[in-house]
Structure formats: C-alpha cells, structure tokens
Amino acid sequence: MLGYGRRVTASTYHHGNLREALVSAGVEVVREHGADALALRDLARRVGVSHNAAYRHFAGRDDLLAEVAGRGAAELMGTMTRRLESVTVDDLVLRARMRLAEVGRSYVEFAVREPGLFRLAVSAIADVEASPPYLMLAEVLDDLVAVGYLAPEARRGAEIACWSGVHGFSCLAIDGTSRLDHDAALEVLLTTIDRSYGATTGQVASPLPGPAA
Amino acid sequence: MLGYGRRVTASTYHHGNLREALVSAGVEVVREHGADALALRDLARRVGVSHNAAYRHFAGRDDLLAEVAGRGAAELMGTMTRRLESVTVDDLVLRARMRLAEVGRSYVEFAVREPGLFRLAVSAIADVEASPPYLMLAEVLDDLVAVGYLAPEARRGAEIACWSGVHGFSCLAIDGTSRLDHDAALEVLLTTIDRSYGATTGQVASPLPGPAA
DNA sequence: TCCTCGAAGTTGATGGTGTCAACATGAGGG
DNA sequence: CCCTCATGTTGACACCATCAACTTCGAGGA
Numbered sequence: 112m113l114g115y116g117r118r119v120t121a122s123t124y125h126h127g128n129l130r131e132a133l134v135s136a137g138v139e140v141v142r143e144h145g146a147d148a149l150a151l152r153d154l155a156r157r158v159g160v161s162h163n164a165a166y167r168h169f170a171g172r173d174d175l176l177a178e179v180a181g182r183g184a185a186e187l188m189g190t191m192t193r194r195l196e197s198v199t200v201d202d203l204v205l206r207a208r209m210r211l212a213e214v215g216r217s218y219v220e221f222a223v224r225e226p227g228l229f230r231l232a233v234s235a236i237a238d239v240e241a242s243p244p245y246l247m248l249a250e251v252l253d254d255l256v257a258v259g260y261l262a263p264e265a266r267r268g269a270e271i272a273c274w275s276g277v278h279g280f281s282c283l284a285i286d287g288t289s290r291l292d293h294d295a296a297l298e299v300l301l302t303t304i305d306r307s308y309g310a311t312t313g314q315v316a317s318p319l320p321g322p323a324a
Numbered sequence: 325m326l327g328y329g330r331r332v333t334a335s336t337y338h339h340g341n342l343r344e345a346l347v348s349a350g351v352e353v354v355r356e357h358g359a360d361a362l363a364l365r366d367l368a369r370r371v372g373v374s375h376n377a378a379y380r381h382f383a384g385r386d387d388l389l390a391e392v393a394g395r396g397a398a399e400l401m402g403t404m405t406r407r408l409e410s411v412t413v414d415d416l417v418l419r420a421r422m423r424l425a426e427v428g429r430s431y432v433e434f435a436v437r438e439p440g441l442f443r444l445a446v447s448a449i450a451d452v453e454a455s456p457p458y459l460m461l462a463e464v465l466d467d468l469v470a471v472g473y474l475a476p477e478a479r480r481g482a483e484i485a486c487w488s489g490v491h492g493f494s495c496l497a498i499d500g501t502s503r504l505d506h507d508a509a510l511e512v513l514l515t516t517i518d519r520s521y522g523a524t525t526g527q528v529a530s531p532l533p534g535p536a537a
Numbered sequence: 538t539c540c541t542c543g544a545a546g547t548t549g550a551t552g553g554t555g556t557c558a559a560c561a562t563g564a565g566g567g
Numbered sequence: 568c569c570c571t572c573a574t575g576t577t578g579a580c581a582c583c584a585t586c587a588a589c590t591t592c593g594a595g596g597a
Binding site: 123150151152153162163166171172 | 582583584585586592
C-alpha cells in the first residue's frame with residue numbers, strides 16, 4: 112500500500128502527506144498575503160509540524176515558492192482555457208477577434224482576482240517565448256491570420272505586443288495602493304489592438320462586442 | 325551656518341547628514357540588488373552608523389523605501405523628459421507620432437537599465453491617473469489629436485492603453501530569469517499602437533521611424 | 538517473526554532582520 | 568555658561584532561513 116490517505120486527526124510522527132500540505136498552505140498564504148509574506152516556519156506551524164520539516168521535501172524557501180508559482184500558473188491557464196472555449200460565434204472573423212479579446216479579459220480578471228498568485232506566477236516565467244500564455248496567444252493570433260483579419264506581414268511579434276498590453280494593464284491595476292480596475296479602460300485597450308490588426312487588412316473596425324456579461 | 329558640509333572623515337557623534345546618506349545608500353542598494361535586498365541595518369553599517377539611527381529620520385523600513393521610490397520616479401521622469409525633447413522633426417504629424425514612440429522607448433529603456441529602481445518606483449504609484457507618466461502621456465496624446473492623427477472619439481482612455489503596453493513590455497523584459505529585450509519586439513509594439521491611432525482618422529500607417537540610433 | 542536501515546520529523550544553534558525602549562552625546566540658543 | 572532636545576547608541580525581543588545532529592518508525596529482507 113502506498114501509505115497515503117492517512118487516518119484523519121491521527122497525530123502520527125510521520126505526517127504522510129507533508130509536501131502536498133505545505134504547498135497548498137503556501138498557495139493559501141500567497142493568495143491572501145502575497146509571496147513576500149510566505150515563511151517556512153509559519154507554514155510548518157499551520158500544518159502542525161515543526162520548523163525544518165519542510166527541508167525534507169524542499170531545498171529551501173525558494174524551492175517551495177517555485178512549486179506554489181507552478182500552481183498559480185496552472186490555475187491561470189485553466190481559467191484562460193475555459194474562457195477561450197466559451198466563445199461560441201458562427202462568423203469566423205468575429206469569432207477569432209472575440210477569442211483574442213477573451214484571452215486578454217480572462218488574463219486581466221485573474222490578475223485582479225488573485226494578485227498574489229498572479230505576481231508570483233509571472234515572476235517565475237523562465238522563457239517568455241516558451242511560456243503557456245505566449246503559446247496560447249500564438250494559436251489565437253494564427254487563427255486571426257487564417258481568417259484574414261490580421262495580415263501575415265504584421266503577424267511577427269504580435270504575441271509580445273498583445274501580452275505586453277494585457278500584462279501591463281494587469282500590473283497597473285493591482286500594483287501600489289490605488290486600484291485601476293475600470294472595465295472601460297480594458298475595453299479601450301482591447302479595441303486599440305483589434306483596430307490595429309484590422310487595419311493591416313484594410314478592414315474598418317466594426318465594434319468589438321463587449322464582455323459576455 | 326547650516327551645519328552641512330561636515331569635515332570629511334571626522335567621526336563626529338552626530339553624522340550631520342544622515343538622512344541624505346541613508347537615502348542615497350538605499351538608492352544604491354535598490355539599484356544593484358532590488359528593493360527586497362534593502363535592510364535598514366545594512367544601510368546603517370554602510371553609512372558607518374549604528375542600527376536604529378535610521379529611526380531618527382524615518383518611521384521604519386517602508387518609509388525609507390518610499391523615499392527611495394521617489395528618487396527612482398524622479399530619475400525616470402528626468403530621462404523621459406530629456407528624450408521627449410530630443411525629438412526634432414518639422415512635420416507636425418510625424419513629430420507627434422515620434423514623440424509618442426519616444427515616450428515608450430525611454431520608459432522601457434529605463435526599466436531595463438534600472439530594473440530595481442523601476443519596479444520600486446512603479447509599485448509606489450498611488451493614483452495612476454495623477455502620476456507623472458500618465459500626465460506626460462496625456463500631453464503627447466493631446467498633441468496627437470491636435471495634429472489630426474488620432475481621432476477625438478478614440479482619445480478617451482488612450483493613456484492607460486499606451487502605458488499598459490510599454491509597462492507590460494518592461495515587466496516581461498525584466499521579470500523572472502530570462503530577459504526579453506529584443507529591440508525588434510518593442511518596435512512591433514510601438515507600431516501596433518501607431519497603426520491603430522492612424523486608423524482612427526483613416527491614415528494608412530507610413531512606417532514609423534525607428535529609434536534615433 | 539524480528540531486525541535493521543533509511544526516509545521523514547525533531548531539537549538546537551547561528552546569524553540575519555525590523556522594531557521598541559531606555560540611555561548617551563553634544564551643538565546651539567537662552 | 569549651561570540646559571535642552573534632536574540625534575545616535577546600546578540592548579532586548581520576536582521573527583526569519585538554514586545547517587547539523589538527533590529521534591522515530593515503517594517497510595522489506597533474513
């Protein structure tokens with residue numbers, strides 16, 4: 112037997128599940144107070160184990176933080192994927208445009224909803240051009256070219272341009288003390304990008320439908 | 325006399341200049357190692373004063389950090405202003421477009437050159453819509469409308485959209501481990517914005533001149 | 538069945554940090 | 568000339584990360 116599923120509330124010497132318990136406690140702390148507030152000793156206390164127990168499962172604080180960052184990134188991509196799939200429109204061009212906008216909206220909304228996890232996840236991105244958000248954008252942008260809305264000559268580097276826009280908006284919205292969350296501002300940003308891309312194929316910007324509401 | 329200009333290397337009991345010495349030491353630390361690495365005790369050591377001396381001039385670590393953030397913000401605005409004024413082109417429309425691009429370039433370049441100060445300065449922004457970068461963008465965008473490149477209907481919210489783009493690019497470029505500094509990517513972003521604004525008045529995007537080089 | 542061996546958890550120490558409280562100094566105004 | 572009080576100092580406390588040495592206990596072989 113694999114030794115998991117230890118009996119509840121039994122204070123065994125061996126926790127049996129420490130690694131997972133620490134990570135999920137870590138996620139909770141980062142969610143509520145940010146990555147700076149994560150302390151190994153505090154986590155150990157919460158889980159009911161002594162300080163230093165964590166060192167049997169993680170090389171140190173940074174290692175645990177990296178694991179938490181992974182959870183955050185996974186959560187972000189999960190919600191983005193769901194939102195992408197929720198776009199159901201028949202017109203191919205409109206559908207592609209709305210998918211791009213929805214990627215941006217879901218990204219920003221996650222950042223605002225989970226600033227702690229968001230900041231940590233982003234700070235852990237090693238290779239920008241190999242990261243999940245980049246790859247998702249790449250797909251959506253390819254589609255935009257395929258349906259004839261974005262000109263192939265303007266395709267190169269579009270991932271970074273789009274990501275920069277929504278990422279910067281997210282940071283401005285959650286950084287510092289004042290919150291800029293005005294939905295209208297985000298729609299302006301998304302419209303700006305959409306208009307620019309339409310212009311590459313001479314299409315006048317028909318208004319982009321707003322959020323699903 | 326104002327008690328300043330104390331004699332060099334004289335180990336007086338009263339430093340005479342502690343506040344300034346602490347702040348500039350703080351700027352140096354943040355510049356080289358980031359805000360997280362700033363420790364009051366370390367600063368005191370560098371300045372040759374005992375721990376706790378700083379508490380005669382600052383309420384605590386956060387207070388000192390705020391002062392350093394102010395210095396960073398001032399430096400950022402200084403370089404941006406100089407770069408803005410360096411745009412000397414006769415054609416009014418082209419000049420306005422280049423000024424917008426130059427705001428973006430100088431912002432990103434500062435972030436890449438001084439990531440520690442940049443991050444700290446941005447994190448200290450209290451009211452986004454009253455911050456110096458926002459106000460500078462507002463001026464440039466007003467100009468863009470005045471010369472007939474940006475349509476008045478598309479003017480609203482443009483500060484946030486532009487700032488989001490360059491800010492996000494900056495963050496992606498300096499965050500995490502891998503650096504994305506590819507100049508070409510920034511030009512793509514600036515072109516995307518420029519094209520979008522030109523489209524609002526039906527102007528086809530004549531290529532935007534690259535960096536002064 | 539028993540025994541051992543190593544993974545998992547514990548205790549303790551070291552050196553770092555921010556911050557409070559009480560004390561010491563000495564420069565400048567009365 | 569001396570007194571005052573802003574400016575520095577010393578000491579203490581409570582945290583923290585991390586290393587080293589010790590303890591426990593579960594699983595697998597004899």
